[in-house]
Amino acid sequence: MFLSLGGWPWLRATVALLIACGLLTRRAPRLSGWLWALLLASVGRDVLKVVFLFPCRLAHTTIPPLVLSADTALWLVGPASLVGLVWGCFGGMGRWVWACWVGASIALSITCPTGVALAQAYLAVQLAAVLVSAYAVVRWLWRRERPTTAHAIGLLSVAVSGAILLSSAWRLGDPFLRWRVAQEMIMCEFVIMSLLTTRLQRS
Amino acid sequence: MTLDAAILCAALLIVLGVLVWARRRAPHGTSQERDTLDAIGDDLIVLQAALESGAGGVGERTVERMRERIRRVKG
Numbered sequence: 001m002f003l004s005l006g007g008w009p010w011l012r013a014t015v016a017l018l019i020a021c022g023l024l025t026r027r028a029p030r031l032s033g034w035l036w037a038l039l040l041a042s043v044g045r046d047v048l049k050v051v052f053l054f055p056c057r058l059a060h061t062t063i064p065p066l067v068l069s070a071d072t073a074l075w076l077v078g079p080a081s082l083v084g085l086v087w088g089c090f091g092g093m094g095r096w097v098w099a100c101w102v103g104a105s106i107a108l109s110i111t112c113p114t115g116v117a118l119a120q121a122y123l124a125v126q127l128a129a130v131l132v133s134a135y136a137v138v139r140w141l142w143r144r145e146r147p148t149t150a151h152a153i154g155l156l157s158v159a160v161s162g163a164i165l166l167s168s169a170w171r172l173g174d175p176f177l178r179w180r181v182a183q184e185m186i187m188c189e190f191v192i193m194s195l196l197t198t199r200l201q202r203s
Numbered sequence: 204m205t206l207d208a209a210i211l212c213a214a215l216l217i218v219l220g221v222l223v224w225a226r227r228r229a230p231h232g233t234s235q236e237r238d239t240l241d242a243i244g245d246d247l248i249v250l251q252a253a254l255e256s257g258a259g260g261v262g263e264r265t266v267e268r269m270r271e272r273i274r275r276v277k278g
Contacts, residue, residue, distance in 0.1 A: 137221070146229040147222045155221055159214035167207040181207045188211060 009183035014042065016190035020197065027200040028150065034085040041077035048074070069109035075122065076104050079129030082161050086133035089154030090140045126165050133158045149199045156196070160189040243272050 017039050024032035052067045080101040087093035104125060113121050137158055140151065164182045246269045 141221070141225060144229050147225045151225075152218070152222055155218045159218045160211070163210045163214035167210045185207070185211050
């Protein structure tokens with residue numbers, strides 16, 4: 001079960017995310033909401049895997065469509081939290097991210113893609129999230145403002161998400177093929193983020 | 204695995220590069236100070252135009268306003 005969830009890389013990434021959530025809550029509660037959403041969605045997906053997906057696969061029974069929709073909606077919290085966190089760091093946007101998340105969740109629940117189509121849909125969402133986040137960075141650079149620790153956190157999130165996209169989904173066409181490598185990268189991201197958060201001014 | 208590590212390192216280097224570049228590119232001082240200095244710059248242009256046109260009264264008032272702004276900036 002532990003190995004099916006992702007083994008040690010998965011555990012390390014989850015612990016790093018939990019520490020980053022705790023530290024960010026103390027320093028920047030406004031930004032920490034996005035990380036908490038990511039953590040809860042990640043744990044929610046693990047619970048779904050353990051309770052429904054693995055038993056259904058073992059018993060060769062069909063997974064209930066509601067469970068698949070819930071899994072997709074929880075996965076979409078990841079890209080949404082990336083955009084929300086980055087735009088929070090660079091200023092602006094909040095409710096629109098959740099509106100987009102609701103829209104994307106409903107669209108994927110209705111169309112219910114599977115196999116290659118699902119991988120392509122996830123790749124498109126990941127790509128869109130990284131591009132929208134990168135746009136926040138470009139907008140900030142255009143304003144010629146002095147970088148702060150919050151900006152460094154935002155930049156780190158965009159860069160690591162871009163690296164994950166390049167190393168797995170973009171290169172191989174499937175976001176789940178290099179899941180463990182992605183977990184290692186996520187762990188690096190949240191360790192650095194935790195270190196940066198200690199420098200963050202209370203807001 | 205090596206390629207993945209290289210991609211991650213490159214991403215982190217890009218972050219550092221962008222931060223250093225943004226720091227060098229950004230003007231010094233707080234945004235409030237920069238706004239005040241910009242306003243003084245605008246006033247200087249108005250003052251120059253007023254003096255060149257020979258409208259003494261307008262020039263004096265503008266000079267007074269500028270002195271006030273400079274006093275505020277210096278604190």
